[in-house]
Amino acid sequence: MVRVKLVNVVKRFGEVVAVDHVSIDVEHGELFTLLGPSGCGKTTTLRIIAGLEYPDEGKVYFDDADVTNLPPYKRNTGMVFQNYALWPHMTVFENVAYGLKIRKLPKEEIRKRVMEVLRLVKLEGLENRYPTQLSGGQQQRVALARALVIEPKVLLLDEPLSNLDAKLRVEMRDEIKRIQRQLRITTIYVTHDQEEAMVLSNRIAIMNNGKIMQIGTPKELYEHPRNLFVASFLGKCSIVKGVVDSYTGDEYIVVRVGSRKITGVVPASDLKVKIGEKAIAVLRPHEFSLEPLKEPFNVIEGIVESTSFVSSHVEVKLKFEGQKIIVFLDPEMDVPPGSPLKVYVPCSSVKVFPAEMEEAAYSRELRY
């Protein structure tokens, strides 16, 4: 078990800065996730920790040892690749035993430990198969077993679930969580799937354009996003533009949108949102309800523009002061396009950011 520390790591590929002054500090036994859209530098950061890439600037430490220039084969990490990287010319047993053979363990010991780890990942009885004879989920488990069997200081997982179908992904996600908590091994996990990150991680670093946007527990990130990118990347949201009207005494901020007002909170203390200046309110579609709430709330009245049925809910596009807000409602609700709709949303769930952050918003279908 080891603590992994990156200090001001920079990696350039030609003109592109893939990793831009990244500093992270991963605790003993922690599951730490690098989360971000594709091309944000998360995989490169992981490969720098593995020793597969070397940083142009900055340092990498395992506990107090500087490993910045150590080749990958001297770092004693275990890594699971996105494509699993199982060797097709070796059986499951040989794949898993490879790292132990390099460590020159006696034959019986190798056999014992391979069998143990195969039991851990629930693959007993498949040791003589070749990787091509296994299903995607089984291949995944072999890759995990191969990384774990050497008892690595750090476990590195590069989008390990992205090649699995949706159902298997959930199953393996829980499996990885179980094994990680059981072995208490320091783990760094790379993914672009925010739900996966939320479920698995002790802490998450959200990355964009090679930079770290924010580090925190899933709850912290969700409730106190430090910037619009983090707020818009975690969970679906609508973005409404307006002008700051006033501050209420109890830490709420009122944003004027056309002739109406939306009350929300500024999620981080270092954000400067001044009265009279432009601001952006972020509303999450599943926070809406049809009934007034006990806590302070906003009333949003709009015209239904379109609806679409998404199994667990109905997604309603609402026209509000010339802007659009997405609202999730019960699937039983019948709201024909063109009809007026009145919904309620708690003030504490509306996050307000200064308008100059607009460019930083993570663009996806729910950004309007």
Next chain:
Amino acid sequence: MGWSLTKTINTLRRELDALTSFQVVISYIVLITFLVIPLASILYKAFAGSEGFTLTFFESMFSDPRMVSPTPNLNFIVVEETPYYTYIGIGSKGPNFGIILNSIFVATVVTIIDLILGTIAAFIMARYDFPGKSIFRILLVVPLLATPFVNAYVIGKVLGRAGLLNLFIQNVLGLKNVIIEIAGLPAVILIQSLSFFPIVYLNALASFINIDPSMEEQAENLGAHGFKLFRTVTLPLAKPGIAAGATLVFIFSIEDLGAPIGLSGAFGHGLHQEVMSFYIYEQFKAALSLELVDPTVYAVAVVMLSIAIVGFLAIKKYISLRQYAMLSKGGRWNPRVRRPEPWKTAVIYVFLILLICVAAFPQFGVITLAFTDWAQSTLPTKFTLEYVQSLFEKGEVQVAIRNSLTYSILATLMIVLVGSSVAYVVSRRKVFGREMLDVLSTMPIAMPGILVGLGYIVFFGTFFAETPLDPFLYPGTLLIFTYTVRRMPFTVRSIFAGLQQTHVSLEEAAMILGASRARTFLTIALPLIAANVIGGALLSFVYCMNEVSTSLMLGSLDDTQAPITYLMSKLIYGSAAVGTVSITAALGVILMTLQITAITLSNYILKQRTAFLGV
């Protein structure tokens, strides 16, 4: 600057592990010693006079009417009336522009012909489906089967005064008093066009097959079809491959010795000998030691080298090793193949059958020569095994076969060692000089063999006299090295393609688990690309056996150390002796058999039809 120096040292220490250092060093040593320096020493010789730098050799070359004729002879066709017959000579009395211009003229015409034939054939094979296609696919590459000299002899035998063509004209057409002769440069052009068109064909075919079908489908979707589609989308996308093939044909034509020597067997002396390649070879053979060589030879060699380098740079611009790998990946999509309408099918059949009949004729002629008495008469009259048998009886044949096998096997072992190093470094490592290695290892494809051979004699003959690398004492040893360098591209390409298709994470996974680079290379990379190593090595081996130009240059220095191809040239050249042509043909049959076996095996192992470059 302190930190950047430590950074450089850190980088070097990381990247230059034991395996990489070994691979980089051995690759550079072999390629520089046995390719770059010998070629450079020709340059030196051409510009070094007794008092330093000089251009006198070039001046004398360009003012020599034999080299560049100020009054070129343009008599493409001569007609002579005698009391007994009418003689029509095509090429026998001209044209003649002088040796240098002749070579360029021949190469240009050959390239244009092959460009047209090869591209049409490739397009048909890539886009149409018709009965018997798989047979045509095989027959179209038959001309690549190496039958050095004998194929040219066969053509000469058909087109000469007493050949099949005149037999046909006199007896079938009934023109008893007409004699037609096709000789000189037109004969060279004919032979080279026939034997080189598969190079354009294979490269064009690979390019057509590798075009993503959605590109053409999108164009059709937008309304393009027929020739418009071909001209605006298909051809531009296939152009790099086709252009590379055509450039190779140009270079191969310039350096070819097979046609001039083979035609000398059929016609004796004549205009077919007035080309650069033959001139260099002849001058060298005539001189008994380095000091007696006319320095103009080096000037001519520099002209040839310049053409080859320009050509190579052009190919390099179109295709690097990286793209080669892409080219051989074929068949990822549903290919766009369709059944043509009946009238089109008919046109396709006529075109392909005519092309194959003419182009594969020399190969079938060689087989006929080997197994019948055709060499002694206009038409073969009886089947015989005596020439094949004599292969096992003649001492010099035995020696030549043993020499060829020894050199080729040793060269193949070196090729595997160095070739896998080059391919691994170029594809996987980011060390300094990797790009250069890519260039140097592909270069031999385009470098004329006679120049490499000439360079060996100049360089090793001067600086390694009385050592095991002395070309006058041990030409055989040098042949191993020249084979290694010249035939390495086949193996490098094959291994490189294998590495490109093997995800690098397979090796990274091993390193993460603690395997050093060397161990990763041996236990992960090599087993995964074993098929590519074997397939490439087989191709390299068979092309070592078939190697002509350096074999002739170096083989001529000592008959007892000479390989098969040298013996063949010697037998053909002095073909006055009865039966020698047939024995050469029998040797040609052996080479063909070897080649077919190796290519079939290699294709089977590699499970793909690679666009091998031939010759």
